[in-house]
Each structure stands twice: as structure tokens, then as C-alpha cells.
Amino acid sequence: MTMMQPVITSLLWFSALGCALLGGLYFSFSAFILTALNRIEQAAGIAAMNSINVVILKSLFMPFFLGTSLASLALASMALFRWGEPGSLAMLSGGILYVVGMSVVTMMFNVPLNNALAAVEPASAEGAQVWARYLKDWAFWNHVRTIACIAASALFIGAIAAR
Template sequence: MLQMLITGLLWFSAVGCGLLAGLYFAFSTFIMTALARTGQAAGIAAMNAINVTIVQSLFMPVFLGTTAASTGLAVIAIFRWSEPGAMAMLAGGTLYVLGMFVVTMIFNVPLNNALAATDPASQEAASLWARYLTEWTWWNHVRTVASTVACALFIAAIAAR
């Protein structure tokens, strides 16, 4: 029974990490560039609309569920260290939680909140938008890599089992 649960968590986490890696990859490779090209007020308005919509979408269950499953897999791996795939489970879970979830909470969300609190047409917004485009995107690159590598590690754990 526990083996089936672990296998299910691995599959769920691998798929969740893959979905989120794809989303973050899109933001890193073209969405943020497109928003920057629309101009300050339009870019800020669009990003604020995205940030409001995303937390009301299926993104949140995948985001939170994958974080919970990845955390669980990391903990399980510690207690089942001698089993095949445990190292990949621990590495994938830890990388995902730190490189995706913690980075999101410490860096991306506060930047989103600051952007939401500014008047898109104000002079203050100009410096915030420039900083946002650079810093938010850099941390999004971190999330993209962490999610992608965690996905691969969970797949490796599945293969090892």
C-alpha cells in the first residue's frame, strides 16, 4: 500500500513539476519580454491581471499540491533511504520546495504585491517596473530550472523503483 502511495506521489509530483516548469519557462522566454514591450502602464496592468487570475485558477491546486507532495516525498526518502530512488526523491523534493516554492514566497510574491500596490501611470511605477522586469524574471528563471530538474529527478526515482 505504501509503495503504491509513493509511486502515486512521484507521478503526481513529476507531472506537477513539469506543468509548472512549462509555465515558468513561458514567462522566462517570451511573456515577460512581451510585457516589457507593451510599455509601463500596459505591462503593469497586464501583469497585475495575470497575478489576480492565476490564484483563482487551476494553477493554485497544482502549485500547492505539488509542493505538498514534493515535501512528503523528501521526508519519505529520509526514512526509506536504502530503497531505490530515495536519493532522487530527496533531491527532487528539496530542490522543488526550496527552488520553486520558497523562491516564489520570498522573491516573486513580494514583487507581485509591490506591483499591485503601485499606480501604473506614476513616476514611482517606472523604477518599480524596471526592477520588476529584471528581478522577477531572474527569480522566475530559478523557478524554471528548479521545477525542470525536480521533474527529471522524480522521473529518475520512478525509473529506479
């Protein structure tokens, strides 16, 4: 066993759990939170989502969001240098899937939609247009994040099992 084995194993466990945790959060939004917000009055729905977007940035979500992104990136990089070892393909696949399907998608699609929602007057006609687009587009990209997180978690678990 090399000195890197415990580090890789720890990163795999952290990433598998982080991906699963974040995947569960995103699943909640996809499965019922956005639907519930869409069922209430537009201004209240926008206000609630804006509040969630402010609170989440100051919660335990952020260390897991950033930590799992960094750990997944590190695992993908390590897999390239350890190619051919058991679990390396799963490590590489899980790392790329998570970083692209969750981190990149969040920054390129979900965050700009959050910013657009925060910039409108909730009870206005513009607010109605932004809210309708938000519910459709944000939900789509959230589904992508959900699937990416759960699949990456499964790949990291597969890498653990292969080792």
C-alpha cells in the first residue's frame, strides 16, 4: 500500500457522501420544493426562493458544495496518474461527471438564474416572466445536477468497492 492509498480512500468516501448529500438536496427541489413554490402566489414564491438562495450560501451547504467539488477534481486528477489501478476509471468518471454536471452547471446556469430572480420586483409583470422562465429552466438544470450527483456518488462507491 502506498502512502496515497489512505488519502484516495478518504477522498472517495468524502466525495461519495458529499455527492449523495447534495444529490438528495437537489432531488428535493426537483421532486417537490419548486412545485410547492409554483403553487403559491408568484410574489411569495419568488420571495421564498430568493430567501432560500441567500440562506443556503451561509449554511453547511457551501463547505460540502466546495469541498466535494475540490475532492472530485482531485480524484479525477489522481485517477489519470494511477491509470490501470482498480477503480481508476470510476474515479475519473465520477470526478468529471460531478465537476461538470454539478459545479459547472451550477455556475453557468443555476446561479445566473438565481441572480436574475433576485433582480426583479416579485409582484411585477417582469417578475412573472422571470419566474415562469426560472421554474422551467432552473428545474431542468437542477435535474441535471441531481442526476450528476447521484451517478457520481455511485461511481465513487464503485471505485471504493474496486479498491
